[in-house]
Amino acid sequence: MKFIHTADWHLGKLVHGLYMTEDQRFMLKQFMELVEKEKPDAVIIAGDLYDRSIPPTDAVNLLDEVLYFINVELNTPILAISGNHDSAERLSFGSSWYQKNQFYLNGKIENSFSPVSLAGVNFFLVPYCEPVVVRKMLEDDTILNHHDAMKAIIGNLENNLQVNEPNVLIGHSFVLGGKTSDSERILSVGGSGCVGAELFEPFSYTALGHLHSPDAINHQTVKYSGSLMKYSFSEARQKKSVSIIEMDEKGNFTQKYHALTPQKDMRELEGHLEELLDVNFYQQQKVEDYLKITLLDEGAILDPIQKLRQVYPNVLHLERKIENKDRKEKSILQVQKEIQQNELELFASFYEEMTTASFSEEKKDWMASVINQVLREEGQK
Amino acid sequence: MKFIHTADWHLGKLVHGLYMTEDQRFMLKQFMELVEKEKPDAVIIAGDLYDRSIPPTDAVNLLDEVLYFINVELNTPILAISGNHDSAERLSFGSSWYQKNQFYLNGKIENSFSPVSLAGVNFFLVPYCEPVVVRKMLEDDTILNHHDAMKAIIGNLENNLQVNEPNVLIGHSFVLGGKTSDSERILSVGGSGCVGAELFEPFSYTALGHLHSPDAINHQTVKYSGSLMKYSFSEARQKKSVSIIEMDEKGNFTQKYHALTPQKDMRELEGHLEELLDVNFYQQQKVEDYLKITLLDEGAILDPIQKLRQVYPNVLHLERKIENKDRKEKSILQVQKEIQQNELELFASFYEEMTTASFSEEKKDWMASVINQVLREEGQK
Numbered sequence: 001m002k003f004i005h006t007a008d009w010h011l012g013k014l015v016h017g018l019y020m021t022e023d024q025r026f027m028l029k030q031f032m033e034l035v036e037k038e039k040p041d042a043v044i045i046a047g048d049l050y051d052r053s054i055p056p057t058d059a060v061n062l063l064d065e066v067l068y069f070i071n072v073e074l075n076t077p078i079l080a081i082s083g084n085h086d087s088a089e090r091l092s093f094g095s096s097w098y099q100k101n102q103f104y105l106n107g108k109i110e111n112s113f114s115p116v117s118l119a120g121v122n123f124f125l126v127p128y129c130e131p132v133v134v135r136k137m138l139e140d141d142t143i144l145n146h147h148d149a150m151k152a153i154i155g156n157l158e159n160n161l162q163v164n165e166p167n168v169l170i171g172h173s174f175v176l177g178g179k180t181s182d183s184e185r186i187l188s189v190g191g192s193g194c195v196g197a198e199l200f201e202p203f204s205y206t207a208l209g210h211l212h213s214p215d216a217i218n219h220q221t222v223k224y225s226g227s228l229m230k231y232s233f234s235e236a237r238q239k240k241s242v243s244i245i246e247m248d249e250k251g252n253f254t255q256k257y258h259a260l261t262p263q264k265d266m267r268e269l270e271g272h273l274e275e276l277l278d279v280n281f282y283q284q285q286k287v288e289d290y291l292k293i294t295l296l297d298e299g300a301i302l303d304p305i306q307k308l309r310q311v312y313p314n315v316l317h318l319e320r321k322i323e324n325k326d327r328k329e330k331s332i333l334q335v336q337k338e339i340q341q342n343e344l345e346l347f348a349s350f351y352e353e354m355t356t357a358s359f360s361e362e363k364k365d366w367m368a369s370v371i372n373q374v375l376r377e378e379g380q381k
Numbered sequence: 382m383k384f385i386h387t388a389d390w391h392l393g394k395l396v397h398g399l400y401m402t403e404d405q406r407f408m409l410k411q412f413m414e415l416v417e418k419e420k421p422d423a424v425i426i427a428g429d430l431y432d433r434s435i436p437p438t439d440a441v442n443l444l445d446e447v448l449y450f451i452n453v454e455l456n457t458p459i460l461a462i463s464g465n466h467d468s469a470e471r472l473s474f475g476s477s478w479y480q481k482n483q484f485y486l487n488g489k490i491e492n493s494f495s496p497v498s499l500a501g502v503n504f505f506l507v508p509y510c511e512p513v514v515v516r517k518m519l520e521d522d523t524i525l526n527h528h529d530a531m532k533a534i535i536g537n538l539e540n541n542l543q544v545n546e547p548n549v550l551i552g553h554s555f556v557l558g559g560k561t562s563d564s565e566r567i568l569s570v571g572g573s574g575c576v577g578a579e580l581f582e583p584f585s586y587t588a589l590g591h592l593h594s595p596d597a598i599n600h601q602t603v604k605y606s607g608s609l610m611k612y613s614f615s616e617a618r619q620k621k622s623v624s625i626i627e628m629d630e631k632g633n634f635t636q637k638y639h640a641l642t643p644q645k646d647m648r649e650l651e652g653h654l655e656e657l658l659d660v661n662f663y664q665q666q667k668v669e670d671y672l673k674i675t676l677l678d679e680g681a682i683l684d685p686i687q688k689l690r691q692v693y694p695n696v697l698h699l700e701r702k703i704e705n706k707d708r709k710e711k712s713i714l715q716v717q718k719e720i721q722q723n724e725l726e727l728f729a730s731f732y733e734e735m736t737t738a739s740f741s742e743e744k745k746d747w748m749a750s751v752i753n754q755v756l757r758e759e760g761q762k
Contacts, residue, residue, distance in 0.1 A: 072478070
């Protein structure tokens, strides 16, 4: 049995005010080619097909095209669940028809308990679901969080596990051990959004979505595929890929990563303005990439974003290193302390904040003499 | 060939702030029973399946259930188009899969030109479409309005008409001769939203949606089925039904109306408050109906809607007959005229407006004497 595991397509996503739909189309084209070449027995999409419950219509059209190509034209079964970004109801419309062509799309937790069997492997499709919904459905008041909910779901499907065949769970959860990135919605505070990896012990493979890095968890059988592409600068250093799994009849498997190449990469660039605008420098760069630029310059700079965009049209975020550091670290206590500073110290703080340069001893001496002179003149009045 | 023609379900519609979904479910239950009993060769839904491009999720679930029952469980082909209230893109998602089970859902005008052939009849599915879209697609700058657009579409599909078999067009348009009601969105001013019925001459039957009354047009072969149920008080006197058509191989047909009975009717009630609240009167009434009540009482009444709702819980609209008439007819010219009226006339207008009773000669004489007395006292000051 060979299957491809992907997740977190987030079609229709806006990143820094830009729709990613054309970039997503570019990635999905490669994905379709991969499916055509690999001829897997199934494609798994582990949730967050869309970025929101009501996606823009071109994202709707894109998903329709891609799934049609894979499922109908290539005749490849699809196993998909809704994630926390999808509207389970809207996404599930028509799923009874899709099923007739081995496109299994599950948005309803009550359909998680009986598996879809393909080529000797049993797939349990567990969509993202709020704990309160599971508590109500199973009439179990002890379910308080995502871990409890997943435990109860797995407990309820255990009777349907095939002992002589591999079982695979498809889920969309924050499984403990994972590293998060900015673009994953933080679901709850204090760890109640987390699910312990040990719950998935009965499964030969657990195909997860939700966290965007394939490295988010380090586990033998519990795996994230990672998102289709980078969706925030906190993911800039992640390698995006899909997983190709070949599983034998005992559930042993090999995993191969297949990287997808973005039309425009999302990455961070750091330097002085002059250097970044130097033709010798930017000739070596893919200037069309989506960039977060951190300027190292001291002192005031007039409209740096306009200057940078003449070379790098897709600068999405600009920051200045020291300035930013200062701002982040400023607490109320510090502000109060500033008020107590004498004039010279106040000016020094102000100077450093405005220019990002340090207020040297030389500058300090010069400024002290200016302040003294002003104070003397004040006293003569 | 037997088919059932319906249209304008408007699932998810809000009427006077109330969601109609449960009422729609009640109607559609009867419709499903009818399809089960009649065993037609096809069911036609001529647009406006939803009331808006993003319907509430329970409307999405309802449509899914109903179409699944008809198409998959009863194995009845469905021919449906998107109307002006639907989002063609959102509704069309998955239509390539549906088609494999003879559920033909067309939201794209470019798919209108080749027919779906069922039981010896050729159906052309023409979704609602803005003239500018047709103009662009056909690269024809002479297309300025809906009539031009429909003419061009029919001109383009004429080559695909089967001369020895009946041809049926399914459309969603305001065809000339129709009577409108409040709940149909007025599309454009000056008749440019209208389409001449003569265009449909090549078709043995034209199955229309858009106007909500089956009587909206009086034509031999061009027919509205009417909406699923009443959606405004202007439709209160319409009889709602679906049409059962039996067509022979020459395209001759018989039409049978099948009425659907609402859970709560939508109707108008007129009378004096005391009479409407009289137990002998309301015992004869279906008090749960959706009501527009017109009160005939003169004079001020304290909070009549609260009193009425104790008996008629679903009063959606209350008006008072004369008051309303006066307000509607008042123009700026009339207001200016009022300012010029002398005191007696002013008071008479005020009296009529506040009480809805006429200012009789007797009342006028009495008021004239009061005014005279006041004016005399004023003069003595």
